[in-house]
Amino acid sequence: MSLSTxxxxxxxxxxxxxxxxxxxxxxxxxxxxxxxxxxxDFSKIMxxxxxYLDFVTAVHIESGFQAVYQFGHFEESxxxxxxxxxxxxxxxxxxxxxxxxxxxxxxxxxxxxxxxxDHPDLRVLILDEEDADLNPLLKKExxxxxxxxxxxxxxxxxxxxxxxxxxxxxxxxxxxAKPEVKSEDKQDDKPAExx
Amino acid sequence: MGxxxxxxxxxxxxxxxxxxxxxxxxxxxxxxxxxxxxxxxDGEYAMGIDPILGxxxxxxxKMAECRQWSGFxxxxxxxxxxxxxxxxxxxxxxxxRMAGIEVPERAEYIRVITVELNRIASHFLGVGAYxxxxxxxxxxxxxxxDREDILDALEDITGSRxxxxxxxxxxxxxxxxxxxxxxxxxxxxxxxxxxxxxDRLVTGNIIFQKRTKDVGIIPVxxxxxxxxxxPVLRGSGLGFDIRKNEPYSxxxxxxxxxxxxxxxxAFDRYMVRMLELEQSLRIIEQALDKxxxxxxxxxxxRVKLQPGDCSFSVEAARGMxxxxxxxxxxxxxxxxxxxxxxxxxxxLLEELCKGSLIADLVSAMGSLDLIIPxxxx
Amino acid sequence: MSxxxxxxFTGGKSLxxxxxxxxxxxxxxxxxxxxxREKIDISPNMRGHIDLIKDSESKNGLxxxxxxxxxxxxxxxxxxxxxxxKQEGVKGKVxxxxxxxxxxxxxxxxCVESCPTSAIDFSDEYELAAFSREAFNFxxxxxxxxxxxx
Numbered sequence: 001m002s003l004s005t006x007x008x009x010x011x012x013x014x015x016x017x018x019x020x021x022x023x024x025x026x027x028x029x030x031x032x033x034x035x036x037x038x039x040x041d042f043s044k045i046m047x048x049x050x051x052y053l054d055f056v057t058a059v060h061i062e063s064g065f066q067a068v069y070q071f072g073h074f075e076e077s078x079x080x081x082x083x084x085x086x087x088x089x090x091x092x093x094x095x096x097x098x099x100x101x102x103x104x105x106x107x108x109x110x111x112x113x114x115x116x117x118d119h120p121d122l123r124v125l126i127l128d129e130e131d132a133d134l135n136p137l138l139k140k141e142x143x144x145x146x147x148x149x150x151x152x153x154x155x156x157x158x159x160x161x162x163x164x165x166x167x168x169x170x171x172x173x174x175x176x177a178k179p180e181v182k183s184e185d186k187q188d189d190k191p192a193e194x195x
Numbered sequence: 196m197g198x199x200x201x202x203x204x205x206x207x208x209x210x211x212x213x214x215x216x217x218x219x220x221x222x223x224x225x226x227x228x229x230x231x232x233x234x235x236x237d238g239e240y241a242m243g244i245d246p247i248l249g250x251x252x253x254x255x256x257k258m259a260e261c262r263q264w265s266g267f268x269x270x271x272x273x274x275x276x277x278x279x280x281x282x283x284x285x286x287x288x289x290x291x292r293m294a295g296i297e298v299p300e301r302a303e304y305i306r307v308i309t310v311e312l313n314r315i316a317s318h319f320l321g322v323g324a325y326x327x328x329x330x331x332x333x334x335x336x337x338x339x340x341d342r343e344d345i346l347d348a349l350e351d352i353t354g355s356r357x358x359x360x361x362x363x364x365x366x367x368x369x370x371x372x373x374x375x376x377x378x379x380x381x382x383x384x385x386x387x388x389x390x391x392x393x394d395r396l397v398t399g400n401i402i403f404q405k406r407t408k409d410v411g412i413i414p415v416x417x418x419x420x421x422x423x424x425x426p427v428l429r430g431s432g433l434g435f436d437i438r439k440n441e442p443y444s445x446x447x448x449x450x451x452x453x454x455x456x457x458x459x460x461a462f463d464r465y466m467v468r469m470l471e472l473e474q475s476l477r478i479i480e481q482a483l484d485k486x487x488x489x490x491x492x493x494x495x496x497r498v499k500l501q502p503g504d505c506s507f508s509v510e511a512a513r514g515m516x517x518x519x520x521x522x523x524x525x526x527x528x529x530x531x532x533x534x535x536x537x538x539x540x541x542x543l544l545e546e547l548c549k550g551s552l553i554a555d556l557v558s559a560m561g562s563l564d565l566i567i568p569x570x571x572x
Numbered sequence: 573m574s575x576x577x578x579x580x581f582t583g584g585k586s587l588x589x590x591x592x593x594x595x596x597x598x599x600x601x602x603x604x605x606x607x608x609r610e611k612i613d614i615s616p617n618m619r620g621h622i623d624l625i626k627d628s629e630s631k632n633g634l635x636x637x638x639x640x641x642x643x644x645x646x647x648x649x650x651x652x653x654x655x656x657x658k659q660e661g662v663k664g665k666v667x668x669x670x671x672x673x674x675x676x677x678x679x680x681x682x683c684v685e686s687c688p689t690s691a692i693d694f695s696d697e698y699e700l701a702a703f704s705r706e707a708f709n710f711x712x713x714x715x716x717x718x719x720x721x722x
Contacts, residue, residue, distance in 0.1 A: 052422045054515075068519070079441075136254055400586050
């Protein structure tokens with residue numbers, strides 16, 4: 001059993017949603033969708049399984065932020081990509097588990113203003129102190145997109161229901177779906193009328 | 196700046212009265228001009244280490260979000276100016292993986308040849324600068340002599356000497372010719388003949404050995420917690436290399452070894468770099484022998500970045516480089532994260548050098564082979 | 573005590589071996605080039621700033637540019653300005669303005685690759701120091717008219 005299948009089993013056993021990904025298309029072997037409060041439990045499992053931290057970053061989306069954690073393995077070919085959506089701009093730190101996360105979280109805080117709770121030292125790292133509130137990677141409202149629009153379409157159906165944004169996305173989907181239905185109806189109707 | 200200063204100003208404990216702050220850099224030669232480290236000194240021992248980054252910050256990630264993906268080509272060569280071609284390669288390979296583009300075989304071989312030549316040039320720069328940090332001035336001149344040949348050869352096909360922009364999505368921008376192949380074979384022969392000289396000049400030098408052996412020991416477990424990769428990790432005895440572990444491009448077709456150290460000290464990291472030169476030469480030699488004919492550029496239709504994320508890792512000269520891209524269906528990346536190896540490698544400095552002599556700090560830091568603008572991005 | 577002396581001996585030996593290398597280099601031929609007086613031949617593929625290629629066989633007898641503006645659109649630094657005008661009696665557009673703001677250029681070569689008529693190419697000039705920024709705003713059309721290009 002390869003490490004990625006084993007990991008998916010372990011994670012699913014503790015109610016963390018994990019699926020094996022298509023490495024050739026996505027560049028990682030396991031995709032994990034976390035709830036905001038599962039981040040610490042998840043990274044403890046990763047440390048036990050001897051993974052190393054690749055990076056921590058965030059993506060600015062309509063409903064808040066999507067924190068992205070990527071892990072790799074030194075002995076086996078296994079990359080793990082974990083995503084957690086946070087709506088209030090806070091997420092728990094993992095820098096006491098993976099010490100390397102310290103700087104990655106500080107950088108993410110610099111660029112996005114995402115607060116990592118219980119982080120020991122969350123001051124500016126790369127930006128100047130004067131620009132601490134600049135958060136350069138925040139997007140303007142007209143460029144902001146919903147989570148649905150930046151995720152792979154096959155996967156969006158498998159995702160756990162995620163409240164407000166998903167409702168909005170569902171609405172969009174309904175809107176999109178409706179005209180299609182109408183057009184189909186029309187197409188069906190037209191020959192009926194002509195005949 | 197930062198908590199160290201505030202901590203210092205509030206020191207009340209009479210036992211700590213003799214402590215003082217020392218600003219190492221940004222002008223210190225060992226910090227390469229763009230890194231400042233605030234040290235809390237107790238005599239000659241560094242008790243607190245606080246690197247302050249951002250002097251070379253250019254916000255490449257924002258630039259990527261503000262232009263079409265093709266406009267990011269020149270930026271990739273400017274993140275790590277010591278070894279720029281792996282960065283070119285990683286970015287092109289990422290877009291290819293996202294759009295499902297097949298690259299002609301000859302183009303892949305040319306990519307590997309240029310990447311490995313650049314890796315050698317980068318290791319010469321890194322080792323030369325490291326030895327200069329330790330006070331030996333001459334070796335860098337010999338190393339730059341060899342590096343110069345490589346830069347000349349690379350200039351002949353890429354058009355530039357340092358900030359290359361040669362790889363393109365679907366292939367490479369310029370084919371190599373017989374002159375380049377002849378020249379590269381001469382370079383390989385020349386560098387091989389100089390290894391013995393480097394052994395006599397640097398490796399065997401007693402002062403160099405005393406400055407580097409048992410200094411800055413990184414256990415594998417510590418490297419894992421911090422995500423250190425590249426020669427820093429391999430010096431600790433773990434042969435992790437993306438070229439072997441997650442083969443990309445045409446690397447599986449070549450026969451090469453991953454040199455590793457034993458103790459994880461500064462000397463081992465230096466030795467890993469020197470041994471990697473030989474492995475890179477082997478890869479180039481095999482690639483030149485096997486070089487197939489054919490086109491160097493695939494036909495690429497207009498690429499749109501489909502919704503969804505994608506990551507690509509390559510082995511850059513300093514460790515694992517990961518590009519992580521989130522697309523939204525347009526041709527402008529929604530998010531691009533560049534995971535640079537030096538960033539994680541530097542973050543372990545505080546734990547590595549706490550309580551060590553300042554001279555050992557210089558030695559340990561130099562052995563990490565940092566390119567600071569790569570960290571700042 | 574013997575350890576002390578053996579260390580001095582091996583240390584001294586390693587220093588002498590290293591000095592031997594430098595002494596050998598001292599007697600070997602000089603590799604330094606006295607730059608302003610001597611110059612090395614540069615590679616023909618070197619990327620300098622871009623230039624319009626002079627082509628007397630082209631339609632207008634000077635260059636092949638059809639002012640399509642693809643180079644300007646593909647430029648990541650937007651440092652190229654191309655403007656063409658319609659003229660009576662001439663098919664297509666006539667190039668009026670072709671400027672390059674070289675201080676912004678990152679020499680990526682996307683403009684040269686995108687040109688459908690191969691009208692532009694890299695020049696081989698590399699000694700481009702100047703005292704003002706304005707000195708790097710090249711008027712490429714004027715350069716090709718005056719015959720400054722290769």
